[in-house]
Amino acid sequence: MALVGLHAATVDMEFIGVEDSGDREDKQIAVSIISSGKNADKTEDPDSLIFTGFGGTDKYHDQPSDQKLERLNIPLEAAFRKKSIVRVIRGMKDEKRTHGNVYIYDGTYMITNMWQEEGQNGFIVFKFQLVREPDQKPAFGIWKSVKNWKNDLSTRPGLILQDLSNGAENLKVCVVNEVDKENGPSLFTYVTSLHHEVINIRPMVDPCACGRRSCGPKSVFENISVSSSLVISAKKAGNVARFMNHSCSPNVFWQPISREENGLWCLYIGFFAMKHIPPLTELRYDYGKSRGGGKKMCLCRSKKCCGSFG
Numbered sequence: 001m002a003l004v005g006l007h008a009a010t011v012d013m014e015f016i017g018v019e020d021s022g023d024r025e026d027k028q029i030a031v032s033i034i035s036s037g038k039n040a041d042k043t044e045d046p047d048s049l050i051f052t053g054f055g056g057t058d059k060y061h062d063q064p065s066d067q068k069l070e071r072l073n074i075p076l077e078a079a080f081r082k083k084s085i086v087r088v089i090r091g092m093k094d095e096k097r098t099h100g101n102v103y104i105y106d107g108t109y110m111i112t113n114m115w116q117e118e119g120q121n122g123f124i125v126f127k128f129q130l131v132r133e134p135d136q137k138p139a140f141g142i143w144k145s146v147k148n149w150k151n152d153l154s155t156r157p158g159l160i161l162q163d164l165s166n167g168a169e170n171l172k173v174c175v176v177n178e179v180d181k182e183n184g185p186s187l188f189t190y191v192t193s194l195h196h197e198v199i200n201i202r203p204m205v206d207p208c209a210c211g212r213r214s215c216g217p218k219s220v221f222e223n224i225s226v227s228s229s230l231v232i233s234a235k236k237a238g239n240v241a242r243f244m245n246h247s248c249s250p251n252v253f254w255q256p257i258s259r260e261e262n263g264l265w266c267l268y269i270g271f272f273a274m275k276h277i278p279p280l281t282e283l284r285y286d287y288g289k290s291r292g293g294g295k296k297m298c299l300c301r302s303k304k305c306c307g308s309f310g
């Protein structure tokens with residue numbers, strides 16, 4: 001199938017992608033749509049939407065005449081009749097943006113129904129009902145939920161505590177358990193900086209031997225051995241990173257990093273992305289395994305899960 005066109009239909013950012021269907025009867029079939037979420041497109045249900053057909057409008061975006069089964073309504077009708085899959089991008093107003101919408105790719109849908117009805121101006125419009133295919137990760141639905149939670153955090157499912165940081169962080173750190181009845185850590189202090197004993201690693205300045213003027217001094221670390229039993233523990237106190245879970249298919253990795261603070265070098269644990277991480281994805285790293293295999297049963301549910309960790 002060759003991609004025939006991606007057509008802009010109205011200024012509300014309603015697009016449909018159309019392919020040559022290879023069928024003599026149905027020359028073109030809709031393969032993707034962008035719904036602006038404005039006008040008559042119903043967006044309350046995150047798993048379905050009603051998409052309004054095209055046509056019947058004038059340059060002032062009024063609708064002075066009926067929509068007909070022509071132009072872009074034809075490939076939509078073909079996708080309905082053939083029960084073919086349509087990729088959907090859904091738009092939503094976002095208060096942080098003064099112009100336009102936020103658009104989110106929401107996976108595959110199927111056109112399950114189409115009908116005609118009287119539109120706002122009294123003329124006939126086409127309506128297409130699209131239902132999201134099952135077993136897909138939430139995308140638009142999550143975005144909508146987060147918007148609702150921002151307005152009223154108590155509506156968030158599994159919420160135990162609204163802000164674990166008690167105002168110490170700019171954004172609230174919610175404690176949520178959607179899995180079982182456990183109530184989260186009882187003896188835990190939220191801290192935003194590392195509480196540590198001074199670790200005596202000092203950089204020494206070494207003049208470079210290359211002789212070039214532009215070349216500055218070299219910094220080398222004083223070769224002292226840090227005790228091999230050095231432990232950074234977040235058991236009783238820590239920040240949000242302390243709640244990151246293990247995964248056998250992690251999206252971040254950890255690394256010790258040293259940072260100078262008031263002339264002293266301090267060790268931290270830094271987390272770095274291993275791949276592109278879409279918004280609202282849980283950050284998880286590989287806890288590793290002790291020799292002879294992990295001691296805890298792993299519930300990471302990734303395809304590559306090896307059953308245990310720790």
Ligand SMILES: C[S@@+](CC[C@H](N)C(=O)[O-])C[C@H]1O[C@@H](n2cnc3c(N)ncnc32)[C@H](O)[C@@H]1O
Pocket residue numbers: 184185242243244245246247296297298299300
């Ligand atoms: C550093 S805490 C992570 C935060 C923890 N989920 C919590 O609510 O406090 C580590 C503990 O979380 C649990 N955990 C983390 N990842 C897990 C996984 N993939 N499977 C099962 N339990 C896990 C284990 O009980 C582990 O000892």
